[in-house]
Every structure is written in C-alpha cells, then in structure tokens.
Amino acid sequence: MEAAASMCLGPPTGSGAGVGSTAVIATTVVTTVALISLARRTLRPEKRAVIPGPLTTTLPKLSDAARSEIPYQPDTFPGARDVVTPYGNIRVYEFGPEDGRKVLFLHGISTSCMTLKSIAMPLAEKGCRVMLFDLFGRGFTDAPADVPYDTRLFVTQILLVLASSSLPWTGDNGLSIIGYSLGGGIAANFAATFPHMVESLVLLAPSGLIRPENFGRASRLVFMSGLVPERLLAWLTKRRLRHPIASSVSKKVRKSVSDATAAAAAPQTPLHSEAKRKEDYVDVAVQEAVDPVEEEDVAAAPPTPFERQVLSYVHWALDLHHGFVQAFMSTIRHGPLMEQHAYWRQLARRKPGTTAVVLARDDSLIQKDDYAEDALPLLGGGDNVFWRVVPGSHNFPFTHAAEALEQIYEFWGME
Known part of the structure; x- marks a missing residue:
C-alpha cells in the first residue's frame, strides 16, 4: 500500500526537467526581447514632432x-x-x-x-x-x-x-x-x-x-542604405563634421564617416581607399564653411575672420542645436x-x-x-x-x- 501511495503521489519521471527547461526558455525569450528593446532605444532616435x-x-x-x-x-x-x-x-x-x-x-x-x-x-x-x-x-x-x-x-x-x-x-x-x-x-x-x-x-x-558618382559608394551605402542605426550614424556624422571643419585639411586626406564605419569592421578594406578618392556627403557641409586646402599647398591663405566665424557657428550648432545633425542627415537623404x-x-x-x-x-x-x-x-x-x-x-x-x-x-x- 505504501509503495502504491508513493507511486501515486510522486511526480512523473522527467517532469522536473520539463519545468526547468520551460523556465530557461521563458527567461531567454524575456531577456532577448529586453535586450532588443534596449538596443532599439539606444541606437534609434527618439521620435518627436x-x-x-x-x-x-x-x-x-x-x-x-x-x-x-x-x-x-x-x-x-x-x-x-x-x-x-x-x-x-x-x-x-x-x-x-x-x-x-x-x-x-x-x-x-x-x-x-x-x-x-x-x-x-x-x-x-x-x-x-x-x-x-x-x-x-x-x-x-x-x-x-x-x-x-x-x-x-x-x-x-x-x-x-x-x-x-x-x-x-x-x-x-x-x-x-x-x-x-x-x-x-x-x-x-x-x-x-x-x-x-x-x-x-x-x-x-x-x-x-x-x-551621384562624385560621391563614393561607401558614403552612399552608409547614409542611404539604412543599415547603420540612426544614433550611431548621427554620432559618426557629428564627429566627422567636427574634425575636418576644425582642421580644414584636404579632401584627399580627410577621414569620412564611411571610412570610420568601414575601418571599425575591416580597417584596410577597399571602401577605405575609395572614400579618399571620392567626395563624402559630409563634404557638402565642410566646403560651405571653409575652402579645402590641398596638403601640398603650404602657401595657402589661412581662413578669413568670417570663415572662422562660420566654423565656430557649425561647432556651436553641433553642440547646442539638438536637431541640427538629424536635420543634416535627413537633408542628405531627401533634400534636392x-x-x-x-x-x-x-x-x-x-x-x-x-x-x-x-x-x-x-x-x-x-x-x-x-x-x-x-x-x-x-x-x-x-x-x-x-x-x-x-x-x-x-x-x-x-x-x-x-x-x-x-x-x-x-x-x-x-x-
């Protein structure tokens, strides 16, 4: 009788393992969803009117x-x-x-x-x-x-x-x-x-x-494909705008956003070298602010006072106009x-x-x-x-x- 009772009251063989597996799966799903949501919030911009x-x-x-x-x-x-x-x-x-x-x-x-x-x-x-x-x-x-x-x-x-x-x-x-x-x-x-x-x-x-062919394929891929998350692209764009505008270096030696992105994945890819031969979309902004100076042109005139003022404004906008970079990127994609x-x-x-x-x-x-x-x-x-x-x-x-x-x-x- 005791043996029979024990058989009736005891859990079926393997049921504990099944409950444990279900818990692991549920935890994994919840964690994955949470990580995806966190990544989307981190890498995608907040939507405001x-x-x-x-x-x-x-x-x-x-x-x-x-x-x-x-x-x-x-x-x-x-x-x-x-x-x-x-x-x-x-x-x-x-x-x-x-x-x-x-x-x-x-x-x-x-x-x-x-x-x-x-x-x-x-x-x-x-x-x-x-x-x-x-x-x-x-x-x-x-x-x-x-x-x-x-x-x-x-x-x-x-x-x-x-x-x-x-x-x-x-x-x-x-x-x-x-x-x-x-x-x-x-x-x-x-x-x-x-x-x-x-x-x-x-x-x-x-x-x-x-x-269009005056812009490198790497630059077109980075800005137009949608493969790069918006916040990452915004960070790269802001960094790209700040550096060459500050130094006014030749387009031949500037590092582009596409350069930075390609280098992060494969530092010596063909994209890296091509970006040096073509304009970058960010060059549109750079050349509005200051004349490009060729690396070998040591006698080039320094920026005028007003050029320096324009440069200062762009830096100021990057830091203090919170919609500037988003507006710039959207204009690159959709503007005339x-x-x-x-x-x-x-x-x-x-x-x-x-x-x-x-x-x-x-x-x-x-x-x-x-x-x-x-x-x-x-x-x-x-x-x-x-x-x-x-x-x-x-x-x-x-x-x-x-x-x-x-x-x-x-x-x-x-x-």
Whole structure:
C-alpha cells in the first residue's frame, strides 16, 4: 500500500526537467526581447514632432557674457521675428525699403543665413527689401523631427515665411530669389513649382545636379542604405563634421564617416581607399564653411575672420542645436542635392534673362564643367541663362562676395 501511495503521489519521471527547461526558455525569450528593446532605444532616435532650437533651449540659460560670444547672434540682421508654425518656430529677418525689389535668400545645408550677410546687406543698402531665414534645423529655427527634409518641406517653409510678412510677396512676379548651395537647389525647385511668382532667380553654386558618382559608394551605402542605426550614424556624422571643419585639411586626406564605419569592421578594406578618392556627403557641409586646402599647398591663405566665424557657428550648432545633425542627415537623404533634372527642365520655360547661375572656378563640389554639361542644356542654353564663373571655391558668397555682387548687379542692371 505504501509503495502504491508513493507511486501515486510522486511526480512523473522527467517532469522536473520539463519545468526547468520551460523556465530557461521563458527567461531567454524575456531577456532577448529586453535586450532588443534596449538596443532599439539606444541606437534609434527618439521620435518627436519638433526639436526646439537654441533660441528657446540654450540662449535663455546663458549669461550676458556667454551670449555675446555666440558666433551667430540673434540680432545679426535687423527686422528679426519668430514665426510660429506647426513645424516649429522659424527665425526670419526682413529689412530694407518697403517699396524696393523684394529679394528672398536661401542658405546652405550646414550653416545659417549669416553666410549671406555680405550679399544681403549691400543689396538692402541699394534699395532692395530683403528677407532671410534659417532653414529648419539650422540657426535659430526649430527642427521638425517626424518628416523628411525634402523639397515639399522646404517649399512649405518658404510659403510660411512669405506669408508671415506684412508686405505682399506672393503675387505675380512678387519676388526675386537668391539661393546658395542647398538653398540654390531649393530655389530652383520653388521657381519651377511657382513660375509666376518668381520674377528673377539667382543660383549661387546650386545643388540639385551633383552627379551621384562624385560621391563614393561607401558614403552612399552608409547614409542611404539604412543599415547603420540612426544614433550611431548621427554620432559618426557629428564627429566627422567636427574634425575636418576644425582642421580644414584636404579632401584627399580627410577621414569620412564611411571610412570610420568601414575601418571599425575591416580597417584596410577597399571602401577605405575609395572614400579618399571620392567626395563624402559630409563634404557638402565642410566646403560651405571653409575652402579645402590641398596638403601640398603650404602657401595657402589661412581662413578669413568670417570663415572662422562660420566654423565656430557649425561647432556651436553641433553642440547646442539638438536637431541640427538629424536635420543634416535627413537633408542628405531627401533634400534636392542630386537628380533634380525634372525641376530644372521646367526652368527652361522661364522668360529668357530671368535665371542666373554663378559658379566658382575652384569649386570641387559644384563643379563648373559638370554643370556646364548637365545644367546649362536643361535651362535652355546660354541664350536663355545668365551664366558666370567667379574666383573662389564653394563658399565664394562670403569669401568673394564682391565678385558675386558684381554678377548680381550686372544681371539686374543695377549700378
């Protein structure tokens, strides 16, 4: 009887092992899910609708002395205002005679509208009504975080800025536009979309038709494939921006984001050597800030005071504009940098003599020969377009502003 009872009450053979195995499996699953969730939170950026800019996050915390040292001051231009929009606040400046030619300025991918000061201020002094603003994620403008930084976003931003003025800017032949670098690509697409609104279009080293093959395959893979987690890519991009902008070394010896990524996996891969032969996407930002200096050019002039100021601003933005790097990366992916042929083809329909393209002789990013071959035919040829080449590199609007202004004066028939 005792044996029988023992047999009835005892656990079946192997049941303890089964319970133990189930517990191990459950623990493994929970741990794996937790680690995956932690990795996603660590490597993927937090999703927010708007990332506030430094005007509301950083400046209020600074002492008067610290505020005075900011390389891009909130009162750099007269007529400042902050425009509240569903995409965040936009910093806008508008000044000059109210009855003058209305001129809208669009700046580049990594800077603020301060880079166009040496052109905007003289035009205002000559009687133009000028308007400048910081693109989303730059300067003192907030950064929308849940939309791509593409033509649709930038065109919408322009319309929001124009609508914020007490003066009419949007009627037939309502304004002229001067766009530099990325701003030139945006300006071209805006003018193609609203041809009746833009009386005169001036494109200074404009993006839009940069040949994709001018960027290395490694750089395209890193930025475009989605294989690199966003936070890791943001860290690499920030590090990449800070180093070459600080040293202003030759593109031949710069280390790119793709270099850093490839080296982490296989230090001497073919990707490493190729990245030295091609532009990196981050070179778009570097060359807006400072002229590239060839390693062998020991006699090259040092950066000008204003170039140093622009460099300081980029460093400041990297540290204190929390949406800057995300905005930059999204613009690289979605902005009008390359393959905008459909928009440019529409510009050929503009009235002859109302479109100007000004390129720099030594610009290795927006190459004058490439654009003469690719862009000029799309725009209707030399009889349709005011086409000029001036001294300098990609940042000529502030290193050679006088030469750029001469072309604009000639184009507009100004004394």
